[in-house]
Amino acid sequence: MIRYILRRLVMLVPVAVGITMVVFLLVRLIPGDPARTLLGIHATPELVAAMRAHLGLDRPLWVQYLIFVRHLAAGDFGHSYYYGEAISQLVLTHLGPTLVLIAYSVVLTLVIALPAGLLAAVRRDQAADHLVRIGAVVGVGLPSYWIGFMLILLLAVTIPIFPVAGYGTGFPSHLFDLFLPALTIAINLAPLVLRALRASLMEALASGYIDTARAKGLPRRVVLLGHALPNAIVPAVTVLGLNIGYLVGSTVIVETVFAVPGLGQLMINSIGTRDYPVIQAVTLVLGVLVVLVNLATDLMQLLLDPRVRREVA
Amino acid sequence: MSAATTVGTIGRRLPRNLVLGAFLLAAWVVLATCGPLLLGSPSAMDLLHALRPPSLTFPFGTDNLGRGIFTRVVWGAHIDLEIGLFTVLPAFFIGSTLGLLAGYFGGVIETVVMRLVDIAVAFPFLVIVIAIVAVLGPGLGNMYIAVAMVGWVSYARITRAETLLAKRLEYAEAARLLGLPDRRVLLRHLLPNVIPQAVIYASSDVILGIFLGSSLGFLGLGAQPPSPEWGLIIADGYSFVDRAPWISAFPGLAIVLLAISFSLFGDGLADLLRPETRR
Numbered sequence: 001m002i003r004y005i006l007r008r009l010v011m012l013v014p015v016a017v018g019i020t021m022v023v024f025l026l027v028r029l030i031p032g033d034p035a036r037t038l039l040g041i042h043a044t045p046e047l048v049a050a051m052r053a054h055l056g057l058d059r060p061l062w063v064q065y066l067i068f069v070r071h072l073a074a075g076d077f078g079h080s081y082y083y084g085e086a087i088s089q090l091v092l093t094h095l096g097p098t099l100v101l102i103a104y105s106v107v108l109t110l111v112i113a114l115p116a117g118l119l120a121a122v123r124r125d126q127a128a129d130h131l132v133r134i135g136a137v138v139g140v141g142l143p144s145y146w147i148g149f150m151l152i153l154l155l156a157v158t159i160p161i162f163p164v165a166g167y168g169t170g171f172p173s174h175l176f177d178l179f180l181p182a183l184t185i186a187i188n189l190a191p192l193v194l195r196a197l198r199a200s201l202m203e204a205l206a207s208g209y210i211d212t213a214r215a216k217g218l219p220r221r222v223v224l225l226g227h228a229l230p231n232a233i234v235p236a237v238t239v240l241g242l243n244i245g246y247l248v249g250s251t252v253i254v255e256t257v258f259a260v261p262g263l264g265q266l267m268i269n270s271i272g273t274r275d276y277p278v279i280q281a282v283t284l285v286l287g288v289l290v291v292l293v294n295l296a297t298d299l300m301q302l303l304l305d306p307r308v309r310r311e312v313a
Numbered sequence: 314m315s316a317a318t319t320v321g322t323i324g325r326r327l328p329r330n331l332v333l334g335a336f337l338l339a340a341w342v343v344l345a346t347c348g349p350l351l352l353g354s355p356s357a358m359d360l361l362h363a364l365r366p367p368s369l370t371f372p373f374g375t376d377n378l379g380r381g382i383f384t385r386v387v388w389g390a391h392i393d394l395e396i397g398l399f400t401v402l403p404a405f406f407i408g409s410t411l412g413l414l415a416g417y418f419g420g421v422i423e424t425v426v427m428r429l430v431d432i433a434v435a436f437p438f439l440v441i442v443i444a445i446v447a448v449l450g451p452g453l454g455n456m457y458i459a460v461a462m463v464g465w466v467s468y469a470r471i472t473r474a475e476t477l478l479a480k481r482l483e484y485a486e487a488a489r490l491l492g493l494p495d496r497r498v499l500l501r502h503l504l505p506n507v508i509p510q511a512v513i514y515a516s517s518d519v520i521l522g523i524f525l526g527s528s529l530g531f532l533g534l535g536a537q538p539p540s541p542e543w544g545l546i547i548a549d550g551y552s553f554v555d556r557a558p559w560i561s562a563f564p565g566l567a568i569v570l571l572a573i574s575f576s577l578f579g580d581g582l583a584d585l586l587r588p589e590t591r592r
């Protein structure tokens with residue numbers, strides 16, 4: 001198992017190289033001369049040349065890339081054009097809300113998907129099952145910026161329980177203010193998880209060991225939660241892991257909708273101010289985040305399922 | 314599996330969800346093409362009738378500039394269907410071609426294509442598209458470029474996997490043993506057997522493309538005002554959530570209905586093209 005984990009870690013290296021290359025090349029897509037774009041059309045040629053030298057644009061591309069990576073390795077993302085401060089600092093202050101939002105969304109997704117998936121699997125082809133499945137079809141088909149709107153309309157304007165936007169101060173306040181944003185993401189995500197859970201639960205419920213457990217006279221709840229669920233949970237976790245990229249992408253929209261001061265909001269604001277190094281840094285951080293979470297889900301499967309452990313051993 | 318069963322299936326009975334989905338999509342296309350001809354301009358302002366709730370004259374109400382939301386949503390259908398088409402087609406063509414070549418020839422082509430795939434999937438799709446649009450500049454055209462740059466990956470993966478399977482089957486081996494040129498084996502023998510999976514994926518990818526396009530519109534990076542693109546209308550409506558919720562509610566409902574139409578059609582198409590998966 002240690003070897004498997006090591007192998008997964010080694011596999012991260014080419015991905016990390018790829019991510020940094022994409023992020024590096026990203027700003028080369030800027031139409032025209034970046035130095036001129038930055039300085040505006042009234043800049044003198046001398047100024048543009050100085051800026052080119054300052055940005056290192058006069059060196060060969062691969063040298064520029066190596067310099068870029070060396071700076072990254074030192075935790076140096078450069079300075080924001082707009083805010084003036086170090087981008088690493090900027091990213092750190094905005095990382096917290098995004099991480100809380102992601103974790104919160106996953107928790108709410110499970111809170112919705114686990115009972116709904118269990119219900120649908122146990123009451124297979126009955127009214128409850130159909131209801132859950134219809135809800136799942138609709139939930140996936142709702143755009144997150146519209147779910148956000150309807151939640152604000154219902155739970156912030158019509159019945160004013162939650163704030164329309166914000167992040168609050170202190171952890172309990174974060175949880176309260178982020179409830180609607182996290183629910184918005186969970187409504188999109190829970191259907192995928194519950195579908196996987198329903199399918200794998202039905203498979204588990206049809207297996208021999210469940211018959212045995214029932215024949216032993218175990219109570220229904222023990223059979224379901226103690227025997228079937230632990231066997232059925234892995235595909236649901238896999239589906240959650242596969243959709244982490246989608247989840248992280250959603251945070252960009254949801255943070256904009258609910259004015260959450262996270263990385264997504266930083267990115268969108270930086271587009272308005274053409275703060276390219278910040279856009280670069282946020283793209284990099286979100287990419288790395290997805291890779292790390294994927295790694296975590298893979299390792300989680302090892303933890304959850306002894307069969308997977310045997311397979312990789 | 315074989316062509317005969319597929320044809321037989323068409324002759325006998327089409328999957329019910331395919332028929333319903335196709336009917337709904339046809340209705341959307343008619344609405345999107347004919348609607349704008351019958352209705353007035355989506356940008357016609359009428360400040361005397363601003364923020365009116367839904368009524369007979371304004372079925373979906375009006376916005377803060379007195380523009381009819383119904384008219385805007387119908388015009389928006391045109392734009393959003395176009396977004397669906399233009400986000401999917403380039404990705405489909407580029408991805409399927411690269412996947413087919415990678416799967417058939419292997420070697421350097423395959424290595425390069427698959428490494429590019431690995432890199433592209435490392436990023437959250439929406440984030441990398443936003444980043445590219447941010448750099449190229451907001452607007453629908455640049456959004457299409459950005460989506461094509463990343464979206465081909467899914468098609469390349471699907472087509473490569475299918476090609477790897479198909480080229481080992483007897484008919485492909487036979488075609489090659491006959492000494493047919495690669496071009497002919499690829500286009501006449503492999504392509505028709507490999508492409509259905511990519512088509513099935515494309516049918517569900519269209520709605521993802523529309524979601525993406527309207528998300529970018531919502532964020533101010535896609536269609537630009539005064540375009541009646543649905544995401545853009547919804548973004549406009551946020552300022553009036555307490556006074557005129559109909560501004561954002563109706564375009565959202567439109568997206569949901571369109572999504573359901575596409576998902577019925579996509580599931581039906583999968584049933585039709587993969588009869589063996591039908592229960």
